[in-house]
Amino acid sequence: MRNVTRQKPVQLHYGTNETNTETARQYFQVTVNVLEARKLSWTNPHSANSYVIVVIGKKKQRTGVRKHMLEPFYKEYFLFELYESIKNVQEQSIWLAVMEPRCCAPPRMVGEANIDLGTVWKQPHHQVFHKWAQLSVPRDPAAGVVGFLKVDISIVFRGDVRMMPVMNEDNMEENLLLPSGSEQQRANYMITIHGAFGMPRGAGEKHGKLPSTFARVTFCGLMAKTAVQPRTCNPMYNEQISMVEMFPNMTHLINIDVCSGDGMSRVLGSTRLSLEEISHDGENGFLPTFGPSLLQMYGPGNQGGDPGACYKGSLLVTLKTEVPYYQQAIRSTSVEPVAPIKNDCLWTWEDFCIFCPILEVSMLDRAIVGKLCGVAITIGQIASDDIEDEEFLSMVHEISSRKLHYTGSIDVLKCRPAYGYLDFTNSYPVLQQATRLPDLRFRMFRNNMVHGIVTDLEVALEDIERRLKNSDYSTPNDLIIALNKALDDAADNIVKYLDIIQDHIHASSSYDLNRTCTELDQKQMALQKEEMEKVYRQITCRNICEFTDNDDNLNTFKYKRICSLSPRKRVKVLLSRTKSLAQDLKRFIFKVSDGSADIVVWLLNGGSRVAYTKIPASDIIFSDIPKQRGRFCGRLQTIYMKPLKCPKHSNSLNTSCFCSAGKIELLLWMGLYKQISAFETYVPTGYKIKVKENEMCLKATTVMLECRLFVYQAKLSSCVDNMFTHTFVRISVMNAVKETKLMQKSLAPVWNQLLKIYRMMFTSPERMASNPTVATVEVYDTDDSGNVDFIGRCDIQPVVDDRHDYEHAPKLQWLDIHRGSECTGQLLISAQLLQVPETLMKSTTYGPVEETYYMSGTKDIITQDSEHLEPIPNNLVPHSSTYKVDVYWWGLRDVNVTRKPCVVLQIDELTIKSDIIINKKSNVNFPNGRTSLKFEAILSDSYRPPLTIKLCDHSTFGRTLFLGTNVVKNPYKYLVKWLPESQRDSSLRSISITSSNFFPITPILYLKTNKTSVKVSNQSLNSIKKNSFKNVSNWRRIFCSKEPDEEERALLPIFTKDREKTKPVDAVAKNGEDKDWWMRYYCSQKNYDVNDCEGTSGAITIYNIELEAQPEFSKFKDWCSTLKLYNGKKTGIPEKDEQLRCGYLKAGIVIYKWPPASKTIAVSPQGVDLAKGYLYKCMTALVA
DSSP, X not given: OTTOSOOEEOOXXXXXXXXOTTTSOEEEEEEEEEEEEESOOOSOTTTOOBEEXXXXXXXXXXXXXXXXXXXXXXXXXXXXXXXXXXXXXXXXXXXXXXXXXXXXXXXXXXXXXXXXXXXXXXXXXXXXXXXXXXXXXXXXGGGOEEEEEEEEEEEEETTXXXXXXXXXXXXXXTSBSSOTTOOOEEEEEEEEEEEEESOOOSTTGGGSOOOOEEEEEEETTEEEEOOOBOSOSSOOOOEEEEEEEEESOSOOEEXXXXXXXXXXXXXXEEEEEETTTTOBOSXXXXXXXXXXXXXXXXXXBTTBOOTTSEEEEEEEEEEEEESSOOSSOTTOEEEEXXXXXXXXXXXXXXEEEEEEEEEEEEOBOHHHHOSEEEEEEEEOOOXXXXXXXXXXXXXXXXXXXXXTTBOOOXXXXXXXXXXXXXXXXXXXXXXXXXXXXXXXXXXXXXXXXXXXXHHHHHHHHHHHHHHHHTTOSSSHHHHHHHHHHHHHHHHHHHHHHHHHHHHHHHXXXXXXXXXXXXXXXXXXXXXXXXXXXXXXXXXXXXXXXEOTTOSOEEEEXXXXXXXXXXXXXXXXXXXXXXXXXXXXXXXXXXXXXXXXXXXXXXXXXXXXXXXXXXXXXXXTBOOSSGGGSOTTTTOEEEEXXXXXXXXXXXXXOOOOOOOOOEEEEEEOEEEEXXXXXXXXXXXXXXXXXXXXXXXXXEEOOEEEEEEEEEEEEEEEOTTSOTTOOEEEEEEEETTEEEEOOOBOSOSSXXXXXXXXXXXXXXXXXXXXXXXXXXXXXXXXXEOTTOOEEEEXXXXXXXXXXOOOSGGGOOOOEEEEEEETTEEEEEEEEEEEEEEOOGGGEEEEEEOSSOEEEEETTTHHHHHTTTTOOOOOOTTTSOOOEEEEEEEEEEEEESOOSOSSEEEEEEETTEEEEOOOOSSOOSSXXXXXXXXXXXXXXXXXXXXXXXXXXXXXXXXXXXXXXXXEEEEESOGGGGBOOOEEHHHHHHHHHHSSSOGGGEEOSSSSOEEOSSSSOOOOOTXXXXXXXXXXXXXXXXXXXXXXXXXXXXXXXXXXXXXXXXTTXXXXXXXXXXXXXXXXXXXXXXXXXXXXXXXXXXXXXOEEEOOSSOGGGSGGGGGGTTTOEEEEEESSOXXXXXXXXXXXXXXXXXXXXXXEEOOOOTTOOEEXXXXXXXXXXXXXXXXXXXXX
């Protein structure tokens, strides 16, 4: 078991629905900022009076009237407060209308626009900024676009601060709410509702009445419904609903509800179609089209709760779009019957089986699951023809009658200090499901292949990026080799994909592809194939490029000037280009429903469902071709259960519910009945399947395990509640729970504690070595009254090792902790899993709650656990040092969206804030440049914190808007070393040119040209002897002709009104009174040569642009850094990162250890006394 796996954080794909905000009602604030209108179609341009109406739901606002303005500026701000769920908010729309008032007549509508809030919600930060909405007139579709209205729209939770995005260019054509270059046309959206299958009965389920239902379709504020179908669970509507609206449309969602026809119109099940997912706007794109195919419906259970949990049947739907369309009026609806369709013409039926071994059920909240708890799996079923296979029919009846899909109610055992778990004694149950379903696997297989190609490439790129960041390579060519290998593997996988697609098109398979493929399938397949071929050509079109640091020839992309870059920079460029390829492939993983129902894992309290997690069938489907299998088919995974009703937040308006009902470790496999033998190959090594009368379980030997958790420190973000008092960490692993000590008020608590958990587990060493159990780490905060608040959670897989000494313990690493989708901080932690040999076990005891063991040297630790706190071994503890940081704030460049900008620098717990710039321009300098502070941090290679630079806008009343950031992951490049002054002086004396031959005029030492020792300083100039005047010319050459420091060039730019010309200015004025004192003094001397001054000083050159832009000054890189600020997280793709750029920060940053030893004068290599600051010589006032 030695060093089998590398410790890594675990990113869970399911069960992370820790918040119920999707369906919980909460307060939202929708802000609409109406800015201006252009290109309006006026009936009377001479008056040109207008105002704007804004309507959301039943709430209406309007601007003031703008008179005599052909292109009016409104600049009015409206706030709409909604108390709805996120789902309901996304279904609403904003109606904007520009109105022209008329005398003695109703106002005329110049144009209107309808914007879907769901589209706004999908944008970054849930807002659109400075976008132009196209205005149209519904009654006159031939008029086309009648104007544009510029708006800002944002959706935030009440109390949140809206982020200010970046707008580098205000181009109308490039900032339309609709796709660039598209014009709206009238379109007819034809939604055909064929029928529904598997609709639930009324209250009482099996014994309830059959429902009478109808289908209701809503789109863009329009609503239409079918006729009521009485008393059936499989109603066949066979009606086509036509809605005439504009295309493209800002409303992307078509909502379809099946409602009860008993007069109450209760929603029994709902689903939706996204026009973005069923259309494509590329060169070979297509209009929205769908089906005929199945849409799965979900809704709340009989006892209420989460409306997206329970399966409510399937809906057979077809969508066609006709553009342009002029047969009906705009925003009109119609319903007409259509011919029925036979299901046998749409798909074939297959017998499917699902197997789900349950290996662990822990972290149970007894307030939710109660004293008795069980686990079950379900899948939505459709009424089908009779099953022909008698063996499969027998299996279906056996599973149904004996409830083999359910573990049954099991006692929940308590686990101190929190949670509970289920004890499966010496065997693990294998849950089963068998049903007959439409065979829609071809859609799953196609997407799984594309997803596999992208995933493999992204994993390889992440590993290369990690090695590049940590300098984990001998030469940069090693990374180039790894990058080329990843690309070659991707090319091979693309070839396999194209071969499989070609075989499916031309060759026959187990199902009729031509019959099951819809028009949307064919369009999507063609797009995927085209994109795959394009990426394959880009990968294979690589030429041999010779590297300067190695004689080997390696394949790289054919990019201009790439070979002229440094090797490390070359790796970054190639890495970003490869990321761009991965993003191109990722766009063609279509998210449209494949028609199959999700597998739902349930937690039951005495037979009542209390928590759930939904898993797509495409992720666990089995195929004989490995590339077509689901990414979690037959793989162990850990899921968290989402409660249907949270007892802690059921009566609260607070939306911060991140509770979890439990954690389950399971394995899921889904395949055809004839492939059932393949399931045994996925059983973890060391486990054996036992079958008795169709009941299955897994058995394994007992193994004594020890899990060590090394918890050192946390760094909590400022978003955490400032009212925290005591912070602690709770770790759950192997059905056991341990907690650290409480830490007092701090955003960076240090626990420095080693937690040990001993468990006797029914598992195998092979399984623990290949896939160790996941440890869940939670950070909590508690106050004096005992209230506990959740801060965040992360998961980690321990390092498996059989060496018990602490010298081989895994190194600590920083893990991000999340509360829902929000990152609330980081935790410095590591985990180790050990198998305890029987020879070391002194005795074994089995308690009612936790099995533990006593071995030599551990008995005292276990019995005194509450009193004795074991610290982390010294070889793991990171050692901090005291540093000093000198920051010279210079200025901001190309920043266009701030009023009172300010920059904040953060490293570890240190925060340095620049002065606020009052008179803001695009390029502006800070009024006070120098800042110097001391701090204590860990800046070693393993635990170095990032250097974060934030750009903020400080408005009135203390409000702060975040605008941009730059995260320097490795601040080590700003770390410099100083040396004692005595050591520097001795080093200068040891060389041939001694320090006495230099003039200490500036930080740069200048060598004298004569042998006579001349001491020049401000204090001794008056005592210069007369015989030294013979050397005045030489001294003047040195003093007047020397190049000024780059700092001086940067700090003293000179401008002239005429920026087109460069004007020479005489250094010596014609008027003697205008000369400085020294100039007049030298001119009074007899042996003074005026030509010395004229030849040396020359002229003052005035540049037409800033000195930092002059090539001879090299942007002052010797002391100043230029940092790009981004409004969002960098993607690594230069084109996308450039869109996020919001400006530049020019500043000098220097970090060095401080203070020096006593009686030691620390100086820089240039001789600057660091007691005054490393950048002390740059303290000349900056002039913009």
